[in-house]
Amino acid sequence: MLMPAANQAQMARRSEFLSALRAIVPGEGVIDDHAALAAYECDGLMAYRQRPLAVVLPESVQQVSRVLAYCHSVGLNVVPRGAGTSLSGGALPLADGIVLGLGKFNRILEIDYDNRCVVVQPCVTNVAVTDAVASEGFYYAPDPSSQIICSIGGNIAENSGGVHCLKYGMTSNNLLGLELVLIDGTIMRLGGKHLDPAALDLLGLVCGSEGLLCVVTEATVRILRTPETQRALLLGFREVESAGACVAAVIAAGVVPAAMEIMDRIAIHAAEAFVHVGYPLDVEALLLIELDGVEEEVDYLIDIVRQIGTQCGSVSTRTSSSEQQRKSFWAGRKAAFPAMGKISPDFYCVDGTIPRRELPHVLRTIGALSASYGLRVANVFHAGDGNLHPLILYDADRAGELERAEELGAAILKLCVEVGGVLTGEHGVGVEKRDLMDVQFKQADLDQQQRLKCAFDDCGLLNPGKVFPRLHRCAEMGRMHVHRGALRFADIERL
Amino acid sequence: MTVPDIWSPTDAGEVAAAVNDALASGQTLELLGGGSRRRLGRPVDADVLLDLSLISGIVSYQAEELVLVVAPATPLAEIRTELEHKNQHLAFEPPAFGPLWGDTSASGTIGGAIMIGRGGARRLTAGGARDHVLGVKGVNGFGEAFAAGGRVVKNVTGFDLSKLVTGSFGTLCAVTELTLKVLPRPADAATLVIFGLDDEAAVVAMRQALNLLPVQVSSAAHLPAAVAPASTIKAIADPGVAATLLRIEGFGPSVTARLANLKSALADVGPCVTLDAKASATVWSEVSDATFFAAGVAPLWRLSVPPARGAVLGARLAQQLECRHYYDLAGGAIWLETSAADDAHALAIRGALQEVVAGDGHATLMRASDDVRRSTPPFQPLTPVVADLTERVRRNFDPRRIFNPGRMYA
Numbered sequence: 001m002l003m004p005a006a007n008q009a010q011m012a013r014r015s016e017f018l019s020a021l022r023a024i025v026p027g028e029g030v031i032d033d034h035a036a037l038a039a040y041e042c043d044g045l046m047a048y049r050q051r052p053l054a055v056v057l058p059e060s061v062q063q064v065s066r067v068l069a070y071c072h073s074v075g076l077n078v079v080p081r082g083a084g085t086s087l088s089g090g091a092l093p094l095a096d097g098i099v100l101g102l103g104k105f106n107r108i109l110e111i112d113y114d115n116r117c118v119v120v121q122p123c124v125t126n127v128a129v130t131d132a133v134a135s136e137g138f139y140y141a142p143d144p145s146s147q148i149i150c151s152i153g154g155n156i157a158e159n160s161g162g163v164h165c166l167k168y169g170m171t172s173n174n175l176l177g178l179e180l181v182l183i184d185g186t187i188m189r190l191g192g193k194h195l196d197p198a199a200l201d202l203l204g205l206v207c208g209s210e211g212l213l214c215v216v217t218e219a220t221v222r223i224l225r226t227p228e229t230q231r232a233l234l235l236g237f238r239e240v241e242s243a244g245a246c247v248a249a250v251i252a253a254g255v256v257p258a259a260m261e262i263m264d265r266i267a268i269h270a271a272e273a274f275v276h277v278g279y280p281l282d283v284e285a286l287l288l289i290e291l292d293g294v295e296e297e298v299d300y301l302i303d304i305v306r307q308i309g310t311q312c313g314s315v316s317t318r319t320s321s322s323e324q325q326r327k328s329f330w331a332g333r334k335a336a337f338p339a340m341g342k343i344s345p346d347f348y349c350v351d352g353t354i355p356r357r358e359l360p361h362v363l364r365t366i367g368a369l370s371a372s373y374g375l376r377v378a379n380v381f382h383a384g385d386g387n388l389h390p391l392i393l394y395d396a397d398r399a400g401e402l403e404r405a406e407e408l409g410a411a412i413l414k415l416c417v418e419v420g421g422v423l424t425g426e427h428g429v430g431v432e433k434r435d436l437m438d439v440q441f442k443q444a445d446l447d448q449q450q451r452l453k454c455a456f457d458d459c460g461l462l463n464p465g466k467v468f469p470r471l472h473r474c475a476e477m478g479r480m481h482v483h484r485g486a487l488r489f490a491d492i493e494r495l
Numbered sequence: 496m497t498v499p500d501i502w503s504p505t506d507a508g509e510v511a512a513a514v515n516d517a518l519a520s521g522q523t524l525e526l527l528g529g530g531s532r533r534r535l536g537r538p539v540d541a542d543v544l545l546d547l548s549l550i551s552g553i554v555s556y557q558a559e560e561l562v563l564v565v566a567p568a569t570p571l572a573e574i575r576t577e578l579e580h581k582n583q584h585l586a587f588e589p590p591a592f593g594p595l596w597g598d599t600s601a602s603g604t605i606g607g608a609i610m611i612g613r614g615g616a617r618r619l620t621a622g623g624a625r626d627h628v629l630g631v632k633g634v635n636g637f638g639e640a641f642a643a644g645g646r647v648v649k650n651v652t653g654f655d656l657s658k659l660v661t662g663s664f665g666t667l668c669a670v671t672e673l674t675l676k677v678l679p680r681p682a683d684a685a686t687l688v689i690f691g692l693d694d695e696a697a698v699v700a701m702r703q704a705l706n707l708l709p710v711q712v713s714s715a716a717h718l719p720a721a722v723a724p725a726s727t728i729k730a731i732a733d734p735g736v737a738a739t740l741l742r743i744e745g746f747g748p749s750v751t752a753r754l755a756n757l758k759s760a761l762a763d764v765g766p767c768v769t770l771d772a773k774a775s776a777t778v779w780s781e782v783s784d785a786t787f788f789a790a791g792v793a794p795l796w797r798l799s800v801p802p803a804r805g806a807v808l809g810a811r812l813a814q815q816l817e818c819r820h821y822y823d824l825a826g827g828a829i830w831l832e833t834s835a836a837d838d839a840h841a842l843a844i845r846g847a848l849q850e851v852v853a854g855d856g857h858a859t860l861m862r863a864s865d866d867v868r869r870s871t872p873p874f875q876p877l878t879p880v881v882a883d884l885t886e887r888v889r890r891n892f893d894p895r896r897i898f899n900p901g902r903m904y905a
């Protein structure tokens with residue numbers, strides 16, 4: 001993956017930039033020490049590393065505003081950063097740009113039970129929101145597996161999801177308001193504690209914009225009542241097809257479970273070896289279904305889903321009867337990533353979405369691709385919403401394996417698009433999938449997205465090199481190419 | 496005023512041709528689907544009516560994928576019927592506002608519903624229109640056909656233009672296709688009606704129902720004594736006092752259990768009755784569509800505020816103006832019918848809004864004469880920085896302002 005070539009003229013002005021930035025963020029807030037910069041050289045996509053020109057850690061929205069206005073005035077690139085867990089390289093630094101670390105924005109500002117929302121600074125961790133309201137019986141629904149470290153600001157930038165998305169939505173469906181800063185230093189608020197935008201839904205656009213449009217400095221998120229009861233079913237199937245069919249049948253019966261997760265044989269075996277929770281080892285697919293709500297509802301639905309499972313040919317069925325047992329069902333699924341670490345030196349997590357009906361075909365094709373690339377692939381799958389996470393096992397110490405793993409990943413994502421799906425269900429495009437954007441979008445589609453980039457950041461200083469495979473100048477994007485001519489409608493149906 | 500031409504393209508390609516024709520000849524376009532929501536927003540003075548009503552029909556419906564692809568002029572009624580075959584629905588409960596202008600004939604098209612971007616009473620818990628639009632295809636003001644989003648329920652690839660187009664009142668592009676998330680329809684429903692609460696007590700009760708109990712209320716509304724009698728449900732209308740409505744939906748055993756929990760927790764609040772699924776459906780569509788105000792022509796507003804502040808604002812407006820009002824979204828939405836005035840009382844209403852919730856909310860004029868909607872901004876005036884950004888965004892879809900010029904802001 002090639003990043004834009006570093007601008008040497010900008011690099012040469014480093015000391016000038018540093019002293020100006022220090023005047024805005026005094027003390028330890030500007031990091032330029034070579035060794036200290038190493039801590040920021042990558043995010044969760046660790047194959048890519050780059051030390052930034054400097055790291056700036058502002059403490060107030062005024063400082064963020066002044067830093068950005070300064071960068072705007074001198075044409076300095078800015079990469080916003082939360083906790084640095086992005087799996088798509090969204091927070092990968094640039095040699096000729098600063099990293100704007102939001103780490104000091106780590107306070108919960110307000111808990112408002114009356115309006116069922118919490119106001120936080122962007123570097124509050126995802127789980128901290130739930131922790132802050134759990135005692136009153138509330139929680140924050142989006143739950144990425146990285147929730148103990150990832151930040152709400154990062155979640156907003158990536159529109160992160162989790163295992164409970166199908167029923168409770170992604171980040172954007174749980175976001176009510178923002179304070180943000182544009183690259184020219186303008187501070188503004190969008191939304192609040194009320195529902196629905198006053199005019200154009202800029203809040204909806206900003207969520208999922210991967211740090212390319214603005215820097216988020218405050219967020220108001222919705223909290224929900226914690227369900228009274230949660231129970232889970234663990235269904236084993238001889239064929240992955242049957243597990244997929246079972247998911248479809250559950251939905252067709254009108255049931256929207258809190259979560260539906262599928263693991264394939266490699267993933268089951270790796271997880272079981274890692275956590276020993278008694279997963280059946282003689283099945284090809286394990287389907288974990290969680291139901292939540294009032295007790296009467298959960299009991300009623302457990303029976304329905306169990307019957308559907310039997311009809312779809314489940315060969316083993318376990319139903320949680322205690323909280324401890326439910327957690328043990330989850331333990332293997334939640335350990336899927338670390339478990340891969342036990343059976344392979346490295347793994348690469350792919351993230352595409354497919355229409356669920358394509359699951360058998362896609363898994364068969366992934367199997368064939370895996371064989372032809374000579375790399376093992378384990379599959380975990382947010383089955384309810386069709387979000388596939390093939391885990392490609394490789395060894396970075398072997399020459400060429402990382403590149404092969406990436407090629408295999410790209411082949412899998414192309415397959416997702418071919419069957420009617422998309423390149424990313426929750427991890428974002430970042431640098432990782434940037435050059436695949438043409439597979440999913442036509443030039444006119446990408447042009448329209450880039451024009452919005454121009455509306456927010458016409459110099460292209462915020463997080464350049466991410467999301468878009470080619471960068472066009474905004475003046476070029478705004479030009480009209482009218483196909484003068486036919487006027488086919490000019491003289492029909494005149495009143 | 497001259498009568499505009501009408502162009503009626505029959506497919507997406509012809510829509511693109513029409514937009515290019517308009518660009519080439521320097522004409523502006525008013526986009527029209529079914530027309531049932533045409534009088535929302537500012538009146539549009541365009542050279543040409545771009546009648547999209549022929550861009551209609553269900554393109555594909557994959558019930559088990561929860562995905563519906565439709566052409567924009569597909570009637571909502573047709574979509575409802577199709578979804579009902581598979582026991583599904585549009586969870587955001589798109590309101591039908593035609594009756595507010597005396598048009599009871601049609602519930603409008605899906606394109607119109609998405610362009611105004613509002614949800615009905617279930618918006619409180621199920622999300623709004625924005626939360627159910629997965630993808631759009633359209634023609635922008637550069638004359639280019641483009642697509643955004645996808646055809647699967649979970650997708651973060653590229654900017655989320657679908658949310659931006661939703662609720663844009665046709666000021667960004669001519670939409671030629673929509674992909675929507677559909678969901679299973681609740682098997683059963685019931686509504687608990689509590690009588691005789693004042694606004695403040697009602698907002699407290701709604702909050703209690705949402706916050707304290709294992710009941711999962713899906714909608715919460717309060718009809719003061721001046722509005723409750725306008726319901727067609729006799730149990731609500733006949734007592735002639737205020738009615739607070741709490742809806743519970745889901746599978747039968749779940750509804751029964753939650754209703755029992757709700758009743759026992761709110762037992763002391765006031766006298767109650769329970770509505771069955773059928774009556775429930777009727778009254779919640781009345782709440783969603785504001786049909787209590789359908790008969791009149793008086794100015795009608797919808798205010799969006801933090802739910803807990805609803806009653807404070809409502810009470811203040813009731814004191815200040817001659818009006819009738821009711822609350823939806825647990826207090827987060829106030830529908831307000833006022834007496835006639837040159838500015839439809841915009842100054843008073845937006846002034847009170849500012850005092851009670853500062854910038855955290857907005858007031859939209861939902862019904863008034865063309866003249867009033869021309870001189871009084873129907874949409875809440877934005878802060879200068881948000882207005883600037885909004886205009887830059889709009890201009891990057893439609894630089895020559897050919898789509899619905901002036902529909903949102905003059």
Ligand SMILES: Cc1cc2nc3c(=O)[nH]c(=O)nc-3n(C[C@H](O)[C@H](O)[C@H](O)COP(=O)(O)OP(=O)(O)OC[C@H]3O[C@@H](n4cnc5c(N)ncnc54)[C@H](O)[C@@H]3O)c2cc1C
Pocket residue numbers: 043044079080081082083084085086087089090091102122143144145146149150151152153154155156157158159160161162163210211212214215216217337426427463
């Ligand atoms: C083990 C593991 C498991 C994961 N599981 C999931 C999962 O289940 N679901 C899921 O969706 N993701 C998952 N992720 C991915 C990742 O955690 C999420 O994308 C997360 O939201 C990133 O948050 P962050 O704070 O680490 O952001 P960073 O990595 O710091 O940044 C991510 C992007 O957001 C931008 N950004 C950060 N903060 C701001 C801000 N305040 N304003 C503007 N832009 C900003 C950055 O520029 C960058 O583009 C996982 C990652 C790991 C390592």
